[in-house]
Amino acid sequence: MKEKVIVVGAGAIGLSIAYELCQRGAQVTVVDRDQVFDSRASSTSSSTYSGSAVATRRSASSWAASGILPPANFDSATDPIDQLRGYSHRLFPRWADQLRQTTGIDCQLERCGGWYLADTPGEIAAMMGMVNYWQELAIECEAKSLAELATKEPLLSPWASSAKAKAWWVPDEYQIRTPSLLAALTAACQANGAELIGGANVIDVDETGASTHVTIDHTGKRSKLIADAIVVCGGSWTGSVAARLKLSHSLIPIRGQILLLDMGHRQLSGVINFGNRYLVPRQNGSVLVGSCEEEVGHQHGTTPSILADLREFIRNVCPELARATQITAWSGLRPMTFDGFPMIGKLPDSDAIYVASGHYRSGIHLAPATAVCIADTIEGATPPLSIQPFAVGKQQQQTTAC
Structure with missing residues (x-):
């Protein structure tokens, strides 16, 4: 496992990846353009949605999501998205239980049909x-x-x-209370030593030789965060994170x-x-x-x-x-x-920059499987399903010689 990993984005995908990496012993820093959600605000099962909390998340499809988890079957799936969905569907009960044990937060995962x-x-x-x-x-x-x-x-x-x-x-069919899930993931990441930096605009993501870094503007001060690997999970803002990604027209x-x-x-x-x-x-x-x-x-x-x-x-x-x-x-x-497939994997011309974005209406449901696949890829292990159909390269805009 690469020791230091920066995750750009604190939605369902980013927090799930950070959580999975922490479980494997990585030193993780999560950077988000908005203020990172206070896990204590949704720590009780009786709490309701906070309209103001959702409203302050500028990029937040995760925080606004309904939390419907449609039926899925990993064992019989052949379509790549069905496989990803099926693997997540299998993981969710265990994840919800582990998060409750670690944080005391009940995500209200329910097989309600x-x-x-x-x-x-x-x-x-x-x-x-x-x-x-x-x-x-x-x-x-x-x-x-x-x-x-x-x-x-x-x-x-x-x-x-x-x-x-x-x-x-x-x-x-399952449902899960999304703010509680994200609060639990936030608390679990913090309990495992992750650093969460909110209100930080990412100026650039780059690697020069052996140095991989994220440049951020945090409280008016520009600084660089150095890591062994970077995972960009900016949701609908992923394309604007850095020109290096070549994804400005992909989402x-x-x-x-x-x-x-x-x-x-x-x-x-x-x-x-x-x-x-x-x-x-x-x-x-x-x-x-x-x-x-x-x-x-x-x-x-x-x-x-x-x-x-x-x-x-x-x-x-x-x-x-x-x-x-x-x-x-x-x-x-x-x-x-543009093709309805999320992007999951390493940037084609990079040794240490990864992307996990474009999950459209299924970000909550696909988060656990995406996290496992990204963590396996960073480790150099074989993911539980092929992520080739989700390759980042096909989503990049191509430049042509004049």
């Missing part, structure tokens, strides 16, 4: 294709009658009265918006999936409602039109939820690559 609903010909056809695919992967997915849906989830009875509606039940930030409502106590048992929209019931009675996909650059913030669309979605699917109290609303920027 997920309902998948559709009520138009196009949505039904898309779901039938997904069901067939899951069956090929030996993932349990069962068509349910609308009466069964109404019995299990009484709040959905009005929607279930539609003659055109169809429902499927997937028992191996597109896609904004998503989320509503957080309070029902007083939990009245939905499973995650409700409806195309790209969802309802995620938390243990404390709050419900997350999302989401959307907007190509608006690095612009954060919610908009009246999207929030109105989400409220209309609630009224159509779960009218009782429409009467719940709104706690807050926020947005996050998801990093999307």
Whole structure:
């Protein structure tokens, strides 16, 4: 293992990599453009989302994420992303348990199952294709009658009265409370000796001969951090970290918006999936409602039109939820690559610079597997799955001679 590693980015991917490296004995420094989240703020299982905490994370798709972990099966997967997802899905229960033992923070990982609903010909056809695919992967997915849906989830009875509606039940869907997960990772990294530097703008990432370094501007002072290896995990900002990476045109930030409502106590048992929209019931009675996909650059913030669309979605699917109290609303920027594959691995022309970014809507779910693959690669070991499909080189813009 290379002794000193700098991780650029304190989202789910960066913190997971830092945590895995710490477990293997590396001396890790995590650098983030925002103030590093205070792990004590989400250290109790009863705490709710803090809208202000999310709002202060300028680049934060991780901190804004809903925490849905769809079903996956590593043993039967052949598609590279399905393999990555399947390996993470296998790791999550052990990670959540280890983080709780180390930090006392409960990430609220829950195998709550997920309902998948559709009520138009196009949505039904898309779901039938997904069901067939899951069956090929030996993932349990069962068509349910609308009466069964109404019995299990009484709040959905009005929607279930539609003659055109169809429902499927997937028992191996998990959810996790994202702020608690990230708080636990932060605390675990600190407990293992990692240094976390927040409010630090990365000016450059470079290696000259045997020297690999990150230049940062921290509290108005410019300095260099020297390491044996650097892992860049800047989410949608990865392309702007350094020209050395040649990734300035490789990532597109896609904004998503989320509503957080309070029902007083939990009245939905499973995650409700409806195309790209969802309802995620938390243990404390709050419900997350999302989401959307907007190509608006690095612009954060919610908009009246999207929030109105989400409220209309609630009224159509779960009218009782429409009467719940709104706690807050926020947005996050998801990093999307041009081919939909995340970047995981070493920079092609480098001996010590690695990239882990571009996980789009699956950063939380893919974080543990990404961490193991990056740590194995830094160690010179063979990862549990091939990361060649996620090679960084294909995402770099190529220069041509004039």
